[in-house]
Amino acid sequence: MKYKSQKVAYWFFAFSMLLLVLQITYGFIMGFARIGFDGLHEFIPFNTARAVHTNLLVVWLLSGFMGAAYYIIPEEAQRELVSVKLAYVQLISLAVVGVAAIIGYHFNWWEGRKFLEIPRQLDYLVVVNVLLFLGLILATLFKGKRKTTTALVLTMGLLFAALLYIPGMLPFDSQVTDSFFRWWVVHLWVEGVWELIMGGILSFLLIKLTGVDREVIEKWLYVIVGLTFLSGILGTGHHYYYIGVNKIWLIVGGIFSALEPLAFLAMALFAVNMYRKGEKKHPNKIALFWTLGSAIVSFVGAGLLGFAHTLPQTNLYTHGTLVTAMHGHLAFWGAYAMIVLAIISYALPNMTGRKLYDSSVGRAAFWLSNIGMLGMTVAFGVAGVAQVYLERKFKMDFMEVQAEISIHFVVLILCATMFATGIVMYIWDFYKHGKPTDEALDLESDL
Amino acid sequence: MLSKKQARAFFLGGTVVTFLIFIGLTIFSFSKGQDQTNHEGITEQVVRGKVLWEENNCMGCHTILGEGAYYAPELTKVIERRGEGYIKAVLMSPIPWNPNGRQMVAYGFSKEEAEDLIAFFEWIEGIDLNGFDTVVSPLAKDRMDKN
Numbered sequence: 001m002k003y004k005s006q007k008v009a010y011w012f013f014a015f016s017m018l019l020l021v022l023q024i025t026y027g028f029i030m031g032f033a034r035i036g037f038d039g040l041h042e043f044i045p046f047n048t049a050r051a052v053h054t055n056l057l058v059v060w061l062l063s064g065f066m067g068a069a070y071y072i073i074p075e076e077a078q079r080e081l082v083s084v085k086l087a088y089v090q091l092i093s094l095a096v097v098g099v100a101a102i103i104g105y106h107f108n109w110w111e112g113r114k115f116l117e118i119p120r121q122l123d124y125l126v127v128v129n130v131l132l133f134l135g136l137i138l139a140t141l142f143k144g145k146r147k148t149t150t151a152l153v154l155t156m157g158l159l160f161a162a163l164l165y166i167p168g169m170l171p172f173d174s175q176v177t178d179s180f181f182r183w184w185v186v187h188l189w190v191e192g193v194w195e196l197i198m199g200g201i202l203s204f205l206l207i208k209l210t211g212v213d214r215e216v217i218e219k220w221l222y223v224i225v226g227l228t229f230l231s232g233i234l235g236t237g238h239h240y241y242y243i244g245v246n247k248i249w250l251i252v253g254g255i256f257s258a259l260e261p262l263a264f265l266a267m268a269l270f271a272v273n274m275y276r277k278g279e280k281k282h283p284n285k286i287a288l289f290w291t292l293g294s295a296i297v298s299f300v301g302a303g304l305l306g307f308a309h310t311l312p313q314t315n316l317y318t319h320g321t322l323v324t325a326m327h328g329h330l331a332f333w334g335a336y337a338m339i340v341l342a343i344i345s346y347a348l349p350n351m352t353g354r355k356l357y358d359s360s361v362g363r364a365a366f367w368l369s370n371i372g373m374l375g376m377t378v379a380f381g382v383a384g385v386a387q388v389y390l391e392r393k394f395k396m397d398f399m400e401v402q403a404e405i406s407i408h409f410v411v412l413i414l415c416a417t418m419f420a421t422g423i424v425m426y427i428w429d430f431y432k433h434g435k436p437t438d439e440a441l442d443l444e445s446d447l
Numbered sequence: 448m449l450s451k452k453q454a455r456a457f458f459l460g461g462t463v464v465t466f467l468i469f470i471g472l473t474i475f476s477f478s479k480g481q482d483q484t485n486h487e488g489i490t491e492q493v494v495r496g497k498v499l500w501e502e503n504n505c506m507g508c509h510t511i512l513g514e515g516a517y518y519a520p521e522l523t524k525v526i527e528r529r530g531e532g533y534i535k536a537v538l539m540s541p542i543p544w545n546p547n548g549r550q551m552v553a554y555g556f557s558k559e560e561a562e563d564l565i566a567f568f569e570w571i572e573g574i575d576l577n578g579f580d581t582v583v584s585p586l587a588k589d590r591m592d593k594n
Contacts, residue, residue, distance in 0.1 A: 030518075033518075038549075038550060045552045046507065108503065112502065112503060112507060114515065117507075174489055175511065179514060219454045222454035222458045226457040226458035226462070241577060242513050242577055242578075243576070245476050248475065320514065320515070403547060
């Protein structure tokens with residue numbers, strides 16, 4: 001750690017870990033409901049569990065991104081954050097909005113719009129919170145000694161993510177237009193600007209971990225984010241095939257979303273090549289695992305599994321089935337969860353001074369969570385494909401099909417248990433690092 | 448070999464061009480003659496139905512237009528499939544509707560609210576879905592013909 005103010009990142013990361021545990025808990029509630037154990041139905045019906053599960057994902061990832069920015073930007077800009085106090089205010093307000101939303105979901109206080117369930121009143125608080133965050137980051141960046149591409153790409157991703165929240169707040173009378181602009185937020189986040197954030201963090205980590213020249217890494221960063229937008233913006237069309245908008249999207253969405261895996265392929269090749277090229281072997285092996293793992297798993301989860309159902313001819317049958325859940329789980333895990341876990345693994349020893357670089361718990365956490373998530377993806381996939389055939393091809397009733405595929409949810413729960421064990425171990429490792437301290441200043445500068 | 452400047456130009460150029468095309472296509476697909484969202488079919492009752500749909504987070508379990516949570520049936524063609532009477536009974540039920548062991552929240556809607564939601568579902572049925580309506584589960588007409 002080079003600047004004292006970087007320590008604020010620790011608390012964003014800790015908040016992330018807390019929400020991740022809650023997210024997994026609600027995931028289990030849904031998994032058990034699907035195999036008939038819905039004893040909590042009266043207090044936590046499926047729609048509550050679902051909204052909490054997906055919203056916690058978004059909030060813990062955002063908290064992780066914010067923590068990453070508070071860690072990375074001072075180091076890239078070569079100066080302290082402009083205000084540590086305001087950064088803590090921002091964290092607390094984020095926690096207040098998040099907790100209020102989650103509690104509200106248990107009392108039917110929400111907007112039933114997939115992924116954007118936060119009620120309108122709280123939306124305004126989200127805007128204030130994000131503006132404060134962006135203000136701090138941008139002020140630090142522009143007052144800094146240098147403006148690196150890594151910092152600019154990361155900041156651009158965060159800025160665009162904030163701007164794109166706005167179309168989701170527009171009111172519409174039509175379900176179709178509502179959905180259309182909801183995807184401007186959701187799709188352009190996860191298959192657009194969030195990839196900038198991921199790319200920025202990845203680039204920072206590769207510079208630190210491999211020692212490859214910054215110019216080389218940042219050049220390829222531009223190529224990757226270029227490919228992301230080139231395919232991802234018009235790739236939004238794959239959400240528009242069958243929701244009641246013009247047929248033009250079948251062609252445009254089909255072509256451009258078929259190109260989307262290229263950006264993820266480039267990201268994976270980039271990370272692996274930089275690792276091979278690098279002469280510096282950073283001792284933080286766990287961070288390296290998560291960094292390379294994120295680049296590779298995001299290609300499989302977001303790239304390949306996304307491609308599996310993105311063509312209109314396939315999507316006609318898979319749209320609105322568990323096939324989407326299959327893709328969603330591995331994509332979010334690989335691209336976003338793993339990159340947040342990577343930056344945490346890198347930053348923690350630097351902030352706390354405890355160099356648990358290669359602990360067996362840390363390694364086990366990586367493998368258990370990854371194998372568990374892969375198993376969950378396969379379980380969702382098998383259930384989804386069976387659902388497509390039985391329901392859409394053989395015209396069986398929805399609930400009859402659900403009974404047929406419920407066995408796959410037993411497998412899902414088993415794999416989720418393995419996954420959760422990995423996460424618990426990761427958090428145990430997090431805890432063992434202790435608190436951040438000024439004594440850790442410059443401890444890693446020799447690496 | 449590609450320089451960093453060229454790489455940046457590729458990123459900025461590609462982004463601007465594709466975003467402009469995206470905006471253009473958005474305007475095109477909602478323009479007169481191209482719009483297939485059944486916009487003219489939206490009545491006040493349909494809007495009230497949509498508000499109820501959102502306030503109760505129905506897509507937290509169901510799907511509509513293929514979007515939602517895959518825990519409860521797709522409702523795009525639900526009136527055609529089940530008929531109004533059945534839907535009304537489900538919506539107004541004071542105890543959790545419980546088909547095959549999977550419980551629905553007992554909303555106990557009033558008659559007016561149930562009718563608003565039915566108007567919303569009927570409006571959905573009038574949208575041109577590029578063929579999705581022919582595969583969405585289970586094909587109501589097919590089933591009825593067979594019976």
